[in-house]
Amino acid sequence: MSRKTTSSVVGLHLAIVLALLGLQLVLPPFHHTMVARIMVLAAYASGYNLLLGYTGLMSLGHSMFFASGMYGTGLTVYYLGFQAPEALVAGLLASVLVSVAIGLIGLRTTGVSFLIVTMMFSQAFYLATLYFNEITLGDQGFVLSGRLSPLEVGRLRLAFADPTVKYNVALAVFSACFLLSLWLTRSPIGRVLVALRENEERTRLLGYNTFAYKLLALVVSGTMSGAAGSTYTLLFSYVGSSFASTLFSIYPLLWTLLGGVGTTIGPLVGTSLMTYIVDVASGLTSSYLMAVGAVLVGLVLWFPAGVVGGIRTRWASWLP
Amino acid sequence: MSPLLETAALSKRFGGLQAVQGVDFRLEQGEIRAIIGPNGAGKTTLVSLISGRLSPTSGRVLFKGRDITTLRAWDRVALGIVYTFQITSIFKSLSVFENVALAAQRRLMTSLRKRIGLRHSTLVERVDAALVKVGLLEVREQPAGALPYGHQRLLEVAMALALRPEVLALDEPTQGLAPEEIAALCQLIRRIASTGTILLVEHNVPVVLDLATKVTVMDKGAILAEGTPGEIEAHPDVQKAYLGL
Numbered sequence: 001m002s003r004k005t006t007s008s009v010v011g012l013h014l015a016i017v018l019a020l021l022g023l024q025l026v027l028p029p030f031h032h033t034m035v036a037r038i039m040v041l042a043a044y045a046s047g048y049n050l051l052l053g054y055t056g057l058m059s060l061g062h063s064m065f066f067a068s069g070m071y072g073t074g075l076t077v078y079y080l081g082f083q084a085p086e087a088l089v090a091g092l093l094a095s096v097l098v099s100v101a102i103g104l105i106g107l108r109t110t111g112v113s114f115l116i117v118t119m120m121f122s123q124a125f126y127l128a129t130l131y132f133n134e135i136t137l138g139d140q141g142f143v144l145s146g147r148l149s150p151l152e153v154g155r156l157r158l159a160f161a162d163p164t165v166k167y168n169v170a171l172a173v174f175s176a177c178f179l180l181s182l183w184l185t186r187s188p189i190g191r192v193l194v195a196l197r198e199n200e201e202r203t204r205l206l207g208y209n210t211f212a213y214k215l216l217a218l219v220v221s222g223t224m225s226g227a228a229g230s231t232y233t234l235l236f237s238y239v240g241s242s243f244a245s246t247l248f249s250i251y252p253l254l255w256t257l258l259g260g261v262g263t264t265i266g267p268l269v270g271t272s273l274m275t276y277i278v279d280v281a282s283g284l285t286s287s288y289l290m291a292v293g294a295v296l297v298g299l300v301l302w303f304p305a306g307v308v309g310g311i312r313t314r315w316a317s318w319l320p
Numbered sequence: 321m322s323p324l325l326e327t328a329a330l331s332k333r334f335g336g337l338q339a340v341q342g343v344d345f346r347l348e349q350g351e352i353r354a355i356i357g358p359n360g361a362g363k364t365t366l367v368s369l370i371s372g373r374l375s376p377t378s379g380r381v382l383f384k385g386r387d388i389t390t391l392r393a394w395d396r397v398a399l400g401i402v403y404t405f406q407i408t409s410i411f412k413s414l415s416v417f418e419n420v421a422l423a424a425q426r427r428l429m430t431s432l433r434k435r436i437g438l439r440h441s442t443l444v445e446r447v448d449a450a451l452v453k454v455g456l457l458e459v460r461e462q463p464a465g466a467l468p469y470g471h472q473r474l475l476e477v478a479m480a481l482a483l484r485p486e487v488l489a490l491d492e493p494t495q496g497l498a499p500e501e502i503a504a505l506c507q508l509i510r511r512i513a514s515t516g517t518i519l520l521v522e523h524n525v526p527v528v529l530d531l532a533t534k535v536t537v538m539d540k541g542a543i544l545a546e547g548t549p550g551e552i553e554a555h556p557d558v559q560k561a562y563l564g565l
Contacts (some may be wrong), residue, residue, distance in 0.1 A: 187438075188429060191418065192422065205397065207394045208394050
């Protein structure tokens with residue numbers, strides 16, 4: 001990789017972050033909130049992509065990590081009166097713990113077995129959130145409004161209900177996940193993860209403890225998902241079981257596939273596209289899932305590597 | 321002085337098949353040791369037990385006098401025991417540079433700090449040095465899968481070299497190569513042996529007689545004979561079991 005590609009890759013990623021920063025000045029209010037939501041979900045998809053796209057492990061249990069962050073933050077605010085910074089830390093800790101535990105057990109399997117094991121654990125997690133509904137309030141969930149006092153930064157008082165605060169917190173969390181993904185995939189560790197994806201046996205005989213690397217990838221991926229879940233709760237003030245369901249594990253897979261698996265920009269592109277397709281289609285028809293299905297068929301036919309993946313194979317092979 | 325590498329009563333059983341049984345094998349520093357034998361003699365299994373790709377049913381493996389029987393494959397690589405595959409096993413979708421960089425960075429990632437941030441220039445230096453040795457520097461940026469077969473074998477050797485092996489186990493390196501490619505590979509192996517130790521599993525008898533300083537003949541999972549190439553050629557049991565003379 002030459003110096004020139006390094007600077008254009010880093011430049012492109014910083015330009016995307018700056019473009020998102022500037023976008024809030026021109027967006028009408030409705031889209032303002034929508035883009036904030038997209039950025040939080042794109043952070044979730046970035047975490048997912050790190051595991052699927054760069055390590056080659058397909059999980060169907062990521063909602064468990066997202067929901068760990070969500071409940072870690074939501075429950076501590078609701079019951080212990082935590083404020084946003086401590087609650088975010090609690091959410092991150094919860095997702096680290098859950099992903100370490102799932103990794104130690106689930107990574108004994110690979111391929112389809114890994115997919116099923118993660119789905120089963122996630123399903124058990126989901127059912128647990130329903131079973132302990134006296135604490136979690138199950139699928140009805142609970143709201144945090146009124147419980148979080150505004151963040152005080154110097155003389156600024158930042159309330160999460162304020163759209164500008166919402167947007168910029170979402171941007172900060174997304175940028176952190178986005179740039180961390182970029183840095184990690186271009187580091188020596190990222191090179192090992194890609195090698196793992198391509199040929200695990202060979203990687204082991206190049207002297208790498210493949211289990212440790214897979215565990216690292218899973219924990220970073222799970223923690224990014226947890227950060228997204230925690231932020232989602234803080235910004236949109238709601239905690240509920242539906243975020244722990246299998247459907248919510250399938251979403252990041254779809255977003256990543258649509259945007260381009262194994263590309264750093266793909267998750268953002270995929271999440272944005274899918275969210276807006278659903279939004280536009282549901283304004284036109286009640287059977288908006290038909291439109292989503294049509295897009296997915298088109299994707300498989302013409303862009304099997306996703307939007308950014310397709311661009312990379314056709315025009316810009318330097319994209320990471 | 322203890323040998324560089326030693327196995328004691330090493331055995332491996334796959335279900336009903338005793339692939340390696342009670343092998344006592346010694347490898348001295350600086351040797352080019354060839355292991356020959358008919359198909360199914362247990363050559364690849366023995367080398368896999370030494371490299372840690374397989375773990376033995378019983379017996380021990382010692383490296384520089386230290387028992388490494390329970391050490392995993394990746395830790396043995398860190399000690400300098402490197403294995404190259406019988407079937408070409410490179411990362412085909414990655415560039416030649418990335419393939420060798422994976423090997424080279426393993427030697428450089430000695431601390432947490434170096435795991436995270438590695439000086440790119442140091443890495444490039446090491447990769448280029450390995451590529452120069454095998455003559456693949458010009459195709460550095462090409463995808464490995466696009467290389468002709470002979471070059472893929474050389475890339476495999478370059479990856480092994482970048483790991484800076486003390487013992488390099490080559491599993492049938494000449495398989496599928498043209499005669500002039502074999503000659504070039506032999507020269508390369510001789511050059512590597514000037515600083516390291518080579519363990520060569522090979523079917524090609526002329527190559528073995530030409531390269532090896534010592535030959536081990538295996539049959540039915542056990543060592544049948546051991547000696548210089550000249551002694552092995554003259555050995556009556558070997559002629560009967562393997563050379564078919």
